[in-house]
Amino acid sequence: KLQQAQFAAAMEDFSHALAVFEAEADTHSLDLAKALSGRAEARLMLGDPEQARADQLAANAIYAAVLGPEDRETLGQLSNLAVIETRAGTVLEAARIFRQVLAGLERVEPPDSARVLDVVLNLATALDTAGQGMEALALFERVVAGRRRIYGDRHPLLAEALVIAGLRMSRAGRGDDALRALGEARAIYAPLDHPELGTVDNFSGLTYADLGRFAEAEAAFAAASARFSRDLGPEHVMT
DSSP, X not given: OTTTTOHHHHHHHHHHHHHHHXXXXXXXXXXXXXXXXXXXXXXHHTTOHHHHXXXXXXXXXXXXXXXXXXXXXXXXXXXXXHHHHHHHTOHHHHHHHHHHHHHHHHTTSOTTOHXXXXXXHHHHHHHHHTTOHHHHHHHHHHHHHHHHHXXXXXXXXXXXXXXXXXXXXXXXXXXXXXXXXXXXXXXXXXGGTOTTHHHHHHHHHHHXXXXXXXXXXXXXXXXXXXXXXXXXXXXXXXX
């Protein structure tokens, strides 16, 4: 039900499962921890980060006790907690947790594994939100380089990283680098008619505006508007 976005129904199911565990005095199984983590996700999606945090902390304690604090699954659950902190607006705490997860993963995985790079991306996003843009940009560029090594030059996951890094390059005064990154992302997305082409145009417009190239910015924003209108509807917030 979580995957079908039926969050209220999912929360009810997880709560029922937790009541069964409680009735059976099962307080330390991984099945209990999975139910807590699932309910945390449902609560987060329903706009209740405080209760989501409580459930996730309880799940994390069980994972750490059963599997150990350095186990990949335990670290994955800790990453879930950092996502909750990000959604709750406590982004510096989220960044602290993501650093902890990253340090743990880097002890057991290559520095550019897909799992490590996902955590680097989350850490960079938290730092960027917290106003630590220069450190964040270096991490975004690490994700670009790592995904290029893993997936090659034509993969949508590389394009995703290029788009995210491109906007931050523009903010850092590197407009030409930003346009190159966004252009490469467009070249990957265009043959797929990918819905993220609207975001590429939007970010390109912002970059052109930062460079004072306003006619090109206007054209990019018009293209973004048309794309968002087609994909999301004329009344959508992005349009």
